[in-house]
Amino acid sequence: MSLEFEKPILELEGKIAELRHVTSDNRVNIASEITRMQAKADKLLVQTYGKLTPAQKVQVARHQERPHFLDYINYIIEDFTPLAGDRNFAEDHALIGGLGRFKGEPCVIIGHEKGHDTESRVYHNFGMARPEGYRKSQRLMKMAQQFQLPVITLVDTAGAYPGVGAEERGQSEAIAKSIETCLRTEVPIISVIIGEGGSGGAIAIAVADRIYMLEHSIYSVISPEGCASILWRNGAHAEEAATALKLTAQDLHRLGIIDDIIDEPIGGAHRRKEETMENVSRQIEKALNELIPWDRSSLIQNRRSKFIAQGRNL
Amino acid sequence: MNWLTNLIRPRIRSLVEPKDVPDNLWQKCAGCEGMLFHRDLLENMNVCYHCGHHLRISVKDRLEMMFDNGAYDKIDLPDVPHDPLKFKDRRKYADRIKDSRAKTGLKDAITIAKGTMGGIPVVIAAFNFSFMGGSMGAAVGEAILKAAEEAVKSRAALITVPASGGARMQEGMLSLVQMPRSIIAVEMVKDAGLPYVVLLTDPTTGGVSASFAMVGDIHIAEPGSMIGFAGRRVIEETVRETLPDDFQTAEYLLEHGIVDMVVKRQELKDTITNVLSMLMKKPQPEKKAKNGNGNGKKSGKGGNPKTNGKAPPASGEKASIDMEKDVQAARALGQVKAAQKAARRISKPPQKSAAKKASNS
Ligand SMILES: [Zn+2]
Numbered sequence: 001m002s003l004e005f006e007k008p009i010l011e012l013e014g015k016i017a018e019l020r021h022v023t024s025d026n027r028v029n030i031a032s033e034i035t036r037m038q039a040k041a042d043k044l045l046v047q048t049y050g051k052l053t054p055a056q057k058v059q060v061a062r063h064q065e066r067p068h069f070l071d072y073i074n075y076i077i078e079d080f081t082p083l084a085g086d087r088n089f090a091e092d093h094a095l096i097g098g099l100g101r102f103k104g105e106p107c108v109i110i111g112h113e114k115g116h117d118t119e120s121r122v123y124h125n126f127g128m129a130r131p132e133g134y135r136k137s138q139r140l141m142k143m144a145q146q147f148q149l150p151v152i153t154l155v156d157t158a159g160a161y162p163g164v165g166a167e168e169r170g171q172s173e174a175i176a177k178s179i180e181t182c183l184r185t186e187v188p189i190i191s192v193i194i195g196e197g198g199s200g201g202a203i204a205i206a207v208a209d210r211i212y213m214l215e216h217s218i219y220s221v222i223s224p225e226g227c228a229s230i231l232w233r234n235g236a237h238a239e240e241a242a243t244a245l246k247l248t249a250q251d252l253h254r255l256g257i258i259d260d261i262i263d264e265p266i267g268g269a270h271r272r273k274e275e276t277m278e279n280v281s282r283q284i285e286k287a288l289n290e291l292i293p294w295d296r297s298s299l300i301q302n303r304r305s306k307f308i309a310q311g312r313n314l
Numbered sequence: 315m316n317w318l319t320n321l322i323r324p325r326i327r328s329l330v331e332p333k334d335v336p337d338n339l340w341q342k343c344a345g346c347e348g349m350l351f352h353r354d355l356l357e358n359m360n361v362c363y364h365c366g367h368h369l370r371i372s373v374k375d376r377l378e379m380m381f382d383n384g385a386y387d388k389i390d391l392p393d394v395p396h397d398p399l400k401f402k403d404r405r406k407y408a409d410r411i412k413d414s415r416a417k418t419g420l421k422d423a424i425t426i427a428k429g430t431m432g433g434i435p436v437v438i439a440a441f442n443f444s445f446m447g448g449s450m451g452a453a454v455g456e457a458i459l460k461a462a463e464e465a466v467k468s469r470a471a472l473i474t475v476p477a478s479g480g481a482r483m484q485e486g487m488l489s490l491v492q493m494p495r496s497i498i499a500v501e502m503v504k505d506a507g508l509p510y511v512v513l514l515t516d517p518t519t520g521g522v523s524a525s526f527a528m529v530g531d532i533h534i535a536e537p538g539s540m541i542g543f544a545g546r547r548v549i550e551e552t553v554r555e556t557l558p559d560d561f562q563t564a565e566y567l568l569e570h571g572i573v574d575m576v577v578k579r580q581e582l583k584d585t586i587t588n589v590l591s592m593l594m595k596k597p598q599p600e601k602k603a604k605n606g607n608g609n610g611k612k613s614g615k616g617g618n619p620k621t622n623g624k625a626p627p628a629s630g631e632k633a634s635i636d637m638e639k640d641v642q643a644a645r646a647l648g649q650v651k652a653a654q655k656a657a658r659r660i661s662k663p664p665q666k667s668a669a670k671k672a673s674n675s
Contacts, residue, residue, distance in 0.1 A: 160524075162544030162552050167562060170572045171543040176528035179494050183501060199481070199490060200524045200543070207494045221481050221490040221521070231403035231483060245486045246399050255398065257487045304498050308459065311452045311488045314398040 003059050009048060009267075012041040045267040052216065055239040057248050058224060060216040061195050062158075065270035067277050069096060069111040069154050072194070075274065076281040077102055077109055086135035089169060094125040094161070095133030095205075097140045102152065103285055108144040110137050110205055111154030114195070127196075128161035131174035134204050138181040141189075150188040150288055153205040158223065160201030175204040182207035183307075186300055188291035190284050192262065193217045193249075194269075209303050210287040211257070213249035214276065215264040219257070220247035256310060343367050345538070359579045368536050368579055370516065373425045373440045376475060380438060380583055386429035389437075391421045392460050394452040399486050407484035414445050422453035423478070426461045428470060432587035432599040435470035437461045441477040443517075448478030450522050451485040455492030455499075458526060462499035466506045471590050472499075475513045476527045480520020489521070496526035504531075509593040511586060514541050514564065514573060532589055533573040534582070535564035541573075 002010055016037050019030055052060065060066075073080045077100035084091040097110035112129065115121035137153075144151045160171055182189060182205065191208035197219030213219060222230075224242035229235040246252065249261045262283050265272035291299070340351045345367025354363060359379060360371040371379075378384035401407040415421065423445040428437045439461040441448040458474065465472040481489040503510045512530035514523075516539035524543055535541060542562035550557060560566045567573045577585045587599045 160543065162548045164549060164553055164555070164557060164561070167542050167544065167549065168570050170528075170570065172523035172541075173528040173572055175524040175543070176493075176497065176526070179497050179525065180501070180529050183494065183497060200493065200521055203490055203493055204524075219487060221486055222483050227403075227483050233404075237403075241403070244399070244401050244403065245483070247486065252487055255488065257491060304501070307491060307494045307498055310491045310495065311395065311398070314395040314488075 003056070003063065005048065005052075005056050005059075009041055009044050012037055012044065016041065042266075049216075049267055053239070054218075054242040054245075054248050054251075055224065057216050058218055058238075058242050060268050060270070061218040063195075063268065063270045064116065065273075066195050067269055067273040068116060068195070069113040069156060071273060072111070072154055072277055072280065073100070073109070075277045076284075078104070080109070083140060084136075086132040087139060088132070088135060090130075090132045092125075092130050092133030092136060093123055094127050094157070095129040095137060097137060099149075102288075103281075105150075105288075107150045107152055108140050109152045109154070110140055111194075112157040112201075112205075114156055125161060127157045128159060129157065129201060129204075130161050130163070130166045131169045131171050134160075134171075134174035134178040137205050138178050141181050141185045144187050145185050148187055150190070150292065151185065151208075152284060153189065153191045153208065155191060155193045155197050155202045155206050155219075156195035157198045157201045158196055159198035160204070175200050178204040179207050183303060184300070186296035188288060188294070188299060189303075190287045190291075192280055192284065193219050193258075194280065198223065207303070207307065209291055209299060209306070210259050212260050212262050212280075212283055212287075213252065213258050214262050214269060214280070215249055216268055217249055218242075218247045219249075219252055220245050255314065344369070361579050366537065366578070368516070368538055370443065370477070371579070372444075373442050373475075376440055377425070377427050377438060379579075380431060380473075380586070381427070381429035381436075382431060382433065386427040386438075389426045389428060389460065389464060391424070391426065391453060392456045394456050397484075398488060399484070401484040401486070403484070410446065410484070418442060418445050420445050422457070423448045423450070423482075424454045424457045426457050426464070428464055428468065431583065432591060432596075434587065434590050434594060434596055435468055436473055436590070437465040437468070437470045438473045438475065440475035441515075441522075443477040446482065448476070448522070449480060449482035449489070450478060450492050450496070450525075451482035451489045452492065454482075455495040458492075458496045459499045462502045465503050465508055469506075469508065471509045471511060471594065472503045473511045473513060473586065474526055474530075475515055476518040476522050477515045478518060478520075478522040480522050493521050493525035497529055500526050500529050509590055511589065513582065513586070514539055514567075516540050519543065519545065528572075531593065533575075534585065535567060535573045535576050536582075537564055537576050537578060539564040541567050 016034055019034050022030060080098055080100040082096060082098040094112060095110065096113050097108065100107060100109050112127040113124045114127035115124040141151055160166070160175060189208040191206040191211045193202070193206070193213040195217055197206065197217065199221050202219065224238040224245060225235050227241040227245060228237035232241065246255065249258065252258045253261050260283070262279050265275045269276040340349045343350050343362040343364060345362055346365035348362065348364035350362060355369070360369040360375070361367070362369065377386055397408045397411070420442055423442050424439055425442060426437065426439045428435070430436065439458050462472055464470070481492065483489065500510050509531050511532045511534065512527050514527060514533060514535040516536065518527055518539065518541045520543065523541060540562055541564060546557060546562065564573065564576045568576050591597065591599050
């Protein structure tokens, strides 16, 4: 997948790759040409990513090559032990959770997984969870409280799944109760929006003590496409809707919805996955160090106060 | 996920239509197409006296119907920052708000009031669907917090009456965070040991249904109300199958174990008062005469196919079903009921045919 606005950069990078394969007597000239072009590509990348429009950020946030939940599990969590099912109806592959060690310390980690190819995307239902996913997350949060383990949630979903079965089994109730559980869980909760934070299905697991967004991730009450088709009566206005919704990390930090922004490498998370995950890991570690000494009741009180204060002083 | 989905639009139309009918005239029931004289309809709490179809009711009428002697104290809505996103689609959000205020005479999509029901102190937060589809933004969230504080302060029960398409998109994330904020309000009431009752009315969808509206101690729904998370059209587009006739109705939710009961409007006050008196260990409320609701003199007339003899037994019926073994049986039962309902309903008219017939007559 290539993004339209990245094309000039990708073309340059393609040429550089070609040059590297050229066998020529004039190696010195080629080497300097490569250096020159690489510098140009880098500059272009910095320029482009320095002023991404909200609509472009939507594309970056949804980029298939972006590190997904399971990439983080592999990279920053040791001994991950997935725990399946809501103990009631089913296992939901769109919302994964389990036990693991973060920097050596046990924790509960929960997040949406979108999948990385056709097969896995179907398996994970494109990261769109059903009620069972939100009930599993409640179960795991309660377990975290029982054993005093901090909770890390990684958010990456277009939204909760809109289907007959999901409605039948109480999608609304599952999301509402998941939010309530977040509010009641007496252990530190850290949430990171790693890609797409799609409305109710996202906030269901993102009511936390610390909420972070990756630099080019998005978090929104509705998708720009959905918003455009309702308010503009025309999905073609999605770009305007993306701007109007103030869904970027930078806007939401200004509005006090999130606590901080986690830097992405130049050119976006999809260019250097490990560096991205390293940045996320560092931020989570910092937050946990701050929050772990807190006593249970002040955690809950502060979490409530934080949300009560949201939007009051704008 | 489209919270204010296309399904809302025809509903807004159906809300507006009756208003075009002068007070002394009649309107057509959307349930049975029977003629309804306006004055009789009002006396019957906006419930069709032919078929029992529940038409929308204004918040003012709702509050008068709920509170003892129709008396209550309105609580001022707290001020919130005005249009912090400076949102503009085809029109400015600021202008839309101004228009809605002028049209409805209300400050925002919610009204909060306190009073008593059967002598029990209650705070009610009721949505005004006619104000931007009852959408929940900061003003609504703040009002629910205020209602909860008021309930805790005066040791009152909290009752919310959602009628909403969901979150108010024009406030972006500041509307989405009203989901946790409104649930925090409920938590305050629950922490104080006070009951929280949700009276789900038509429609309750999206971010409203997925927050404070689904964490009640008691969930009561009005017959025929549309209650769900995703809009019908979004689901149809996603799953590409025809949805059951009663999909996302109050009765459907009852069958699926999501609401405690479906209660006719005429019986709401008694039902809620009775439940509250037990939860709050207050004296048993005075029993009214049988079938008595004192208000709708015609409520007994014409029968009520949607809820006739069904409301209270249905929850017991559901409880008796062995969930594990008989999920299919329950589904079949639901289907039979839906079929019966469909047959009894004089072909519930889809929007188009209703319009056609209306123009023919
Ligand atoms: Zn009727």
